[in-house]
Amino acid sequence: MTVQNVGFNADALVPKEMAHKAEAAGVAKAKLGPFRMFALAVLAGAFIALGAIFATTVTTGSTLSFGLSKLLGGLVFCLGLILVIGAGAELFTGNNLIVMAWADGKVTTGQLLRNWLIVYAGNFVGSVATAVMMLFSQQYRFADGALGQNALNIANGKVNLEFGQALVLGVMCNALVCLAVWLCMGARSATDKILAIIFPITAFVAAGFEHSVANMYFIPMGLLIKAGAPVGFWAEIGSTAVAYESLTWGNFFLRNLLPVTIGNIVGGALMVGLVYWFIYLRPTWTGATSMD
Template sequence: MNPNPPLPSLDALVPGDMAKKAENVGVAKVNLGPFRMFALAVLAGAFIAMGAIFMTTVTAGASGVLSYGVTRLLGGLAFCVGLILVVVGGAELFTGNNLIVMAWASRKVSTGRLLRNWIIVYLGNFVGAVVTAYGMYLSGQFTFGKGAVGLQALTIANAKVSLDFTQALVLGIFCNALVCLAVWLCMGARSTMDKIMAIIFPIAAFVAIGFEHSIANMYFIPVALFIKNGAPAEFWTNIGATAADFGNLTWSNFFIVNLLPVTIGNIIGGALMVGLVYWFIYLRPSWTGQKEEAEKPELKKA
């Protein structure tokens, strides 16, 4: 036994080691049992919803008081709590799990296992986010600030279901590129504070810019629909509006106009633009190495 073992390094992992870690994490994720995977996904949906609640509350009533950019920045900083809870607390988030393609591209994860994870986690995220949305509706939190919180929730959701398909798709692409970059940076972290700092800037950026996150939208739009369809008359009087003013806000527009293109965009941005790019750079077997190995079959026998 070495009487003086080396001290563990406090330096962040370098990108090559981050890629190997991401690959191993992907393998571990797909091998979770379905019930544990679903339960962790429900938690992630609720955690992201908590970030959305914080953002909605922080930005309520800011229009006309603060500049657009400052309001968006404050909302983005508030929203960060969602991914912090997911990464540090431990949960399964569909958008972050797009990085499993790194293990898939290395043939350590089958296509079936990859899709199984994505489907179970996506459904679990949906349950967690929508149940949280309904709970917030029942709590009456949307009436706080003389209805300012509810008005902000309705405004956010109405804007999301008013996007055209291409807009929603592209906003979803760039959103999950930043989300997966935040998760990628966390692969190099050595401490909890490292992870938190790695998360804050990419996530605050995507929210401030106005990109579209499918799991966050599973909270933002349903909570507004619950408010629109069930808020008392006093709420509408306080905000000086009616349910008819939010005509685009329907369940069909939620699923077809927003969630469908945003989800497709999130997969493109996370799996292709981040996961496969980093796999190609750090994990792809070199052609030269494969050729040399093929030319020396005796090494395999040994």
């Protein structure tokens, strides 16, 4: 006897359906209560930090070529967005897609900015709190301090980017992140969502693009190690805090987080959100059945 799964369509949604789903999701996100929104944002910051911890760990001591090492780091970093999408959380970079609902007049400018500000703050708290926990865990001293040295080098590299360079790297990053979230809108199952996430997220990490929320963990982790690591750690890695003199909170905010955040908004809200709104949701389109 054949058992049929009545009423379930396993096919992915087509882009026009994805656009309407993304718009509805944007409305729901914008109307969340502030405390729930903030709590979900803290979770997202912690989730992305877990992906960053995973990536830092597996790339420590790698003897692979540059490209393969970056590929491996990007692949494991996917954990962060998989947790955000699968477990449910509010991520600033993904929420740039709320502009689709805003452009259609279903979300006000005030609601849009309220969501972005609260979620950004919650992401920061979750990411930095995770970094503080990792400092106290002393996990950075694993592999005779090589893991901590890797974390320091990652953070130091990020704060030494030029402003324009960091901005463009941020644009490219969030175009890929929002494309991953966009693809998830067409998914019918958890497996679909994971597969939709893997390639865009792996690509942005492997290519060295800049993600504001990930950097809320990567750079504070380096800063905390620089300030709080014992003398024994520096002896293990054969270096001193002076070698990381440009790794400061001021450089974190002004030379990385500011340009990367601007770039993320351009890449996610403008290059993905508004483009797909224009293609599929713009009210003046009529009879455009060929786009379905």
